[in-house]
Amino acid sequence: MEYRIEVLDEYNNNLLDELVNLETQAFGTGGLNKWHLVPFINHGKVIVIYNSTEPVGLAEIMRDFDNPELAYIFGLSIKEEYHNQGLGSEVLNYTLEWLANRDIKEVELTVAPDNEPAYHIYKDKFDFYKEEHRPEEYGKDEPRLVMKLSL
Template identity: 35%
Template structure:
């Protein structure tokens, strides 16, 4: 994984914003990818990670802090563009995010995943996440999610 780098997006340019929207679109299609309206505030008020290969942006992840429990982080989304999938990069990327959140003293990481996304469920399970809930109609009628958690304490 020497050719890959994970960075936190601290400064947003128009070119980077366009690239981030493209990664979201390629990663999620029309089912959940963020646009400019969602990504810009997440950079400013959440945490956005970008995965790079030789200066090319190939992955994106967004993280929020839970207001009810400030020691809990919520991974909103993780996406890798299709040409780079199946190479262990998702695991590399999420491991980096887990370490960063742990270093910031978060005690728990929560995320949701589509019940159809078997590869993501397998990835998260392999990293120690466990299923804690089934969220029926979470994103609308018939769009269910599996809630998974990782305890860091």
């Protein structure tokens, strides 16, 4: 199966609906909706992986105002039926290369401590290191591990 990855610069309501569905499937109520995705597309960056014309995964990234050499990966998700095919790694690799080509020196993301598959991919495959544990990053009982990578 052939996939393509691109930085999204144009969108329509159908595409936004598909991306919101991906986000909701991956993150539940924590997933982005149209009100979040549109500013990410227009002012941050959204990277999408497609199977033909169907979006099957995405990553949202933003640059840090206090440290312009730091980028934050807000989210990375792959449609459930495409899990365990290496597509998340493809999107992450594309994202890291894209950032490195834009003078980003460091990348940060957060991951739920109980999301061991994602944690191990970030740590073992991409060499992110755990910098910090935030016990209530998104409120009570919503801890996150902060992970960083030098490019």
